[in-house]
Amino acid sequence: MTKDSLGKGSTSNKAVLSWVAEMENLCRPSRVYWCNGSRAEAQALTGQAIEKGMLIKLNQKKLPGCYYHRSHPNDVARVEQSTFICTKDQEEAGPTNNWMAPREMYQKLRTLSEGAMRGRTMYVVPYLMGPPGSSLAKVGIELTDSVYVVLSMGIMTRMGTIAFEQLGNDDDFNRGLHCMLDINPERRYIAHFPQDNAIISVGSNYGGNVLLGKKCLALRIGSYLGRQEGWFAEHMLILKVESPAGEKTYVAAAFPSVCGKTNFAMMIPPPYFQGWKITTIGDDIAWMKPGPDGRLYAINPEAGYFGVVPGTNSRSNPNAMEMIARDTIYTNVALTPDLDVWWEGKDGPPPEECQDWKGNRWTPESEEKAAHPNSRFCVPMAHNPVLAPEANDPQGVPISAIIFGGRRTDTVPLVFQAFNWVHGVYLGATMGSEMTAAAVGGAGQVRRDPMAMLPFCGYHMGDYFRHWINMHRLIKHPPRIFHTNWFRKNGKGEFLWPCFGENMRVLKWIIDRCHGRIDADESPLGWVPNPKSFDLGGMANFTPEKFAKAQAVNNEEWRREVILQEELFMRLYSHLPKELIFQRELLVARL
Ligand code: OXD
Ligand code: MN
Numbered sequence: 001m002t003k004d005s006l007g008k009g010s011t012s013n014k015a016v017l018s019w020v021a022e023m024e025n026l027c028r029p030s031r032v033y034w035c036n037g038s039r040a041e042a043q044a045l046t047g048q049a050i051e052k053g054m055l056i057k058l059n060q061k062k063l064p065g066c067y068y069h070r071s072h073p074n075d076v077a078r079v080e081q082s083t084f085i086c087t088k089d090q091e092e093a094g095p096t097n098n099w100m101a102p103r104e105m106y107q108k109l110r111t112l113s114e115g116a117m118r119g120r121t122m123y124v125v126p127y128l129m130g131p132p133g134s135s136l137a138k139v140g141i142e143l144t145d146s147v148y149v150v151l152s153m154g155i156m157t158r159m160g161t162i163a164f165e166q167l168g169n170d171d172d173f174n175r176g177l178h179c180m181l182d183i184n185p186e187r188r189y190i191a192h193f194p195q196d197n198a199i200i201s202v203g204s205n206y207g208g209n210v211l212l213g214k215k216c217l218a219l220r221i222g223s224y225l226g227r228q229e230g231w232f233a234e235h236m237l238i239l240k241v242e243s244p245a246g247e248k249t250y251v252a253a254a255f256p257s258v259c260g261k262t263n264f265a266m267m268i269p270p271p272y273f274q275g276w277k278i279t280t281i282g283d284d285i286a287w288m289k290p291g292p293d294g295r296l297y298a299i300n301p302e303a304g305y306f307g308v309v310p311g312t313n314s315r316s317n318p319n320a321m322e323m324i325a326r327d328t329i330y331t332n333v334a335l336t337p338d339l340d341v342w343w344e345g346k347d348g349p350p351p352e353e354c355q356d357w358k359g360n361r362w363t364p365e366s367e368e369k370a371a372h373p374n375s376r377f378c379v380p381m382a383h384n385p386v387l388a389p390e391a392n393d394p395q396g397v398p399i400s401a402i403i404f405g406g407r408r409t410d411t412v413p414l415v416f417q418a419f420n421w422v423h424g425v426y427l428g429a430t431m432g433s434e435m436t437a438a439a440v441g442g443a444g445q446v447r448r449d450p451m452a453m454l455p456f457c458g459y460h461m462g463d464y465f466r467h468w469i470n471m472h473r474l475i476k477h478p479p480r481i482f483h484t485n486w487f488r489k490n491g492k493g494e495f496l497w498p499c500f501g502e503n504m505r506v507l508k509w510i511i512d513r514c515h516g517r518i519d520a521d522e523s524p525l526g527w528v529p530n531p532k533s534f535d536l537g538g539m540a541n542f543t544p545e546k547f548a549k550a551q552a553v554n555n556e557e558w559r560r561e562v563i564l565q566e567e568l569f570m571r572l573y574s575h576l577p578k579e580l581i582f583q584r585e586l587l588v589a590r591l
Contacts, residue, residue, distance in 0.1 A: 037160015
C-alpha cells in the first residue's frame with residue numbers, strides 16, 4: 001500500500017457509495033477520507049492527531065507505540081440518558097430504553113448534522129465485527145469526523161478493506177454516522193434505528209458512545225437482530241480453560257461494566273493449579289448461535305480491548321500490564337513529567353507530581369483522583385499474552401457454561417448453579433449490581449441489570465427474556481448456567497473472597513459441574529458447592545469457615561431481595577414471560 005493511496009475509496013459497492021454521498025451532502029465536510037486499515041494509514045493519522053493536539057506521544061522508550069488522549073471533561077463515560085432506541089412503536093423499545101419515533105429522531109439529528117463537518121474531514125471507516133468468513137460476522141461503516149475514533153476503531157475492529165471484501169456487493173451493512181459537534185451534553189444523542197440497522201451518534205467523543213461497532217452495533221442493534229435471526233448478542237467475556245490433561249472448556253460470563261470481565265478473561269491461575277491455563281477469546285461481547293452439533297457457539301466480534309485502567313496492576317491482571325505496555329491509546333489517565341502514564345492502583349508509589357486527567361497539576365496530596373475512574377486503555381487483542389487462537393476462528397467456540405454475576409456487597413453468595421435453563425434465565429433476569437463509573441451518574445446504587453444488558457438491550461427487556469427462554473429449544477446441548485459474586489463483604493467492609501487468580505477455584509468447580517464430575521448441595525438459590533468438593537488447597541489463610549461465610553444464604557436477606565427484584569418485573573409486566581413469575585414463586589417457596 002503506497003502512501004499516495006491513503007484516503008482513496010476502494011469499493012464499487014453501490015449501496016455504500018450512494019449512502020456515503022448522501023451523508024457527505026448532509027455534513028458537508030471539506031474532504032472525505034476512505035480508510036483502508038493499513039499500518040501506513042494508522043501512522044499517518046496518528047501523526048495528524050498529534051499535530052492537532054488530539055494525541056500526545058508517550059515516552060517511546062517506556063511505552064513503544066503508545067499515545068495519550070484526554071476527552072472533554074463533560075464527556076468521560078456512556079450517557080444512558082442520551083441513548084435512544086428508535087423503533088417504530090415505543091412498546092417495542094420497552095420501558096428500560098429511552099425512545100423517540102424514528103422520523104422525529106432522524107429529523108432532529110439531520111438538523112444537528114447539517115453542515116456539521118464544514119472545514120473538517122469525514123473519515124469513512126469500514127469495519128468487520130467477527131472473524132473474516134464467520135457466518136456470525138457483520139459489517140458496519142462508520143462515518144466520523146474524529147481521528148481518535150478512526151484510530152480506536154482500527155484497534156477495536158477488523159477495520160479497512162477487509163470489511164469491503166466481506167461485504168461484496170451486498171447492502172447489508174450497519175450505517176453509522178458520528179459527528180462530534182461541540183461536545184455539548186445538551187446536544188448529545190446516541191440514537192439507534194434497529195429496523196434500519198443504523199446508528200447516529202452526535203455530541204460526544206467518548207469511546208462507548210462513538211466506537212459504534214462496540215455497544216451500539218455489537219449489543220444494541222446486535223441484540224435486536226439476534227432475536228430476529230435466532231442468536232444471542234451478549235455483554236459477555238469468553239474464555240478457555242485448559243486442564244493439565246489438555247481438556248478444553250469454553251465459558252462465557254456476563255458481568256456489568258467495571259465488574260472485572262477483562263481481569264477474569266485474562267486470569268492467571270494460582271501456583272496450586274499448576275498446569276491449568278486460562279486463555280481469552282473475548283473480554284466484553286459474545287455473539288452466540290446454536291451450531292449443527294446442538295451446542296451453542298460463540299465468537300468475539302471485537303479485535304481489541306477498551307478496558308478500564310484504574311485498579312489494573314501486576315496483582316489484579318499481570319497479563320494486562322504486559323499487554324498495555326505497547327501500541328496502546330490511553331484516555332483520561334494521569335500523565336507524568338517523563339511522558340509515562342499513571343493511575344490509581346498502579347504498581348509502586350504515586351509520582352511526586354504529574355498532570356491529572358484534566359491536565360491540572362496533581363500531587364499525592366491532591367484531593368481529586370489523578371486518573372478518571374473510567375479512564376481507559378485501547379489495545380489490539382493480538383497483544384494479549386494469553387490470547388486463545390480461537391479468537392480468530394470463524395466457527396467460534398462451543399460454550400459449556402454461562403456465568404451471570406453482579407457487584408453486590410451483601411446477600412449474594414460467591415457461586416451457585418441454576419437448577420435448569422429457565423431457572424438460569426431467571427438468575428440472569430434478576431441480576432442486581434452496584435453501579436460504577438462506566439456510566440454517568442448513580443455510582444454505588446444497586447440497580448437491576450439483567451444479564452448485564454440493561455444499558456445495551458435494543459428492544460423490550462421482557463421480550464429479551466422470552467428470546468432467552470425460546471432459544472433453549474434450538475440448543476440441544478445447552479450450557480449450564482451459574483451465578484457468581486466476587487464482591488461480597490463482611491461487616492468490617494473486607495472482601496469475603498480474595499478474587500483475582502483465586503477465582504480459578506470457582507471456575508474449576510463450574511467446569512467440574514458442567515462435565516458431571518462432582519455432586520453439589522441443594523440450596524434455596526440453586527446448587528451450591530459441597531464444601532468437600534470445592535478446592536481450597538494451597539490457600540494459606542483461607543479456612544473452610546471463611547468459605548462458608550462467602551457462600552452463606554440468609555433467607556431474611558433473600559426475602560428482601562425478592563421484593564427488590566419485583567420492581568423491574570412490575571415495569572416489564574406486560575411482556576414478562578410467565579415462566580419467570582413461576583420461578584419467583586418457586587424461590588419464595590424454597591426460602
Ligand atoms: C464498556 C462498558 O466500555 O461496558 O465495556 O461500559
Ligand atoms: Mn462492557
